[in-house]
Amino acid sequence: MTTSEGGSRTGRAALLVLADGRFPAGGHAHSGGAEAAVRAGRISDATTLGEFCRGRLHTTGLVSAALAAAAAVGLDPFDLDAAADARTPSPALRTAGRRLGRQMMRAARAVWPSPELDALAAxxxxxxxxxxxLGLAARCAGLGPEDAAHVVAYETVSGPATATVRLLGLDPFDAAMVLARLTSELDDIAARAATAARLARSEGTDALPAASAPLLEISAEHHAAWPVRLFAS
Structure with missing residues (x-):
């Protein structure tokens, strides 16, 4: 069992449902920047995939995990949405983030009906x-900030790894190896994100991380202009 910030208790299985790659939240259509990186030659094998995932985890991953953790501890989701906008310079990534949020909202409201989710959707x-x-869905499922942060951190690297299997024909065992070798860093990012989220309860959203990844932002703009692409982002 796990205890949420609100004091309710829920089975760890709720975390597995939220983190399951088959949860119908639309992530399968996005590569997390991997498609552009493959074309540019920055991802060509398991080693370069690992480097890409590590960089994404410590920038985009940390920021996103902290936003999710902050929603899970009960910060105003509208303030957090504005904070997410401020931390996403690329219009293409803002559009992708909201598209994914809309799909996540559909799934979350079906699985964990909640007035909080309804209000944000409206x-x-x-x-x-x-x-x-995702963080608000975690809260509605009775999960805590570390749980929400872990889900987002894992998605940050699992999306590119899965996409690279399709883009390069990379051996799935190699992709799994890349993810396994990042597990201690995933734990560290989730812990840092949850700590920042708790601090933000008293200091506001400025206390949340704002790490940047300019190359990801620039690549996202280029990718959005491609006439033919396999992934939405």
Whole structure:
């Protein structure tokens, strides 16, 4: 069992449902920047995939995990959505984040019906940023900030790894090896994100991480202009 910030208790199975790659939240259509990196030659094998995933984890992953953790501890989701916008310079990535948030909202409301989710969906019909929705869904499922942060951190690296199997024909065993070798860093990022989220309860969203990944942002803009692509982002 795990205890949420609100004091309710839930089975760890709720975390597995939320983290399951088959959860219908739309992530399968996104490569997390891997498609652009493959074309540019920055990902060509398991070694370079690991380097890409590590860089993404410590920048985008930390920021997104902290936003999700903050939603899970009860920070205002509208403030968090504005904070997510401020931390996402690329219009293409803001659009992708809201599209994923909209799909996550559909799935979360079906699985864990909640007035909080309903209110956010009604106020932002085009979608809130995905980490904010995921963190709020975690809260509604009775999960805590570390849980939400772990899900987002894992998604940050599992999306590119899965996409690279399709893009390069990379051996799935090699992709799994890359993820396994990042597990201690995933734990560290989730812990840092949860700590920042708790601090933000008293100091506001400025206390949340704002790490940047300029190459990911630039690549996302290039990728969005491609006439033919396998993934949405």
């Amino acid at each position: 106020a932002l019909p085009r979608g809130a940023h995905q980490p904010v929705v």
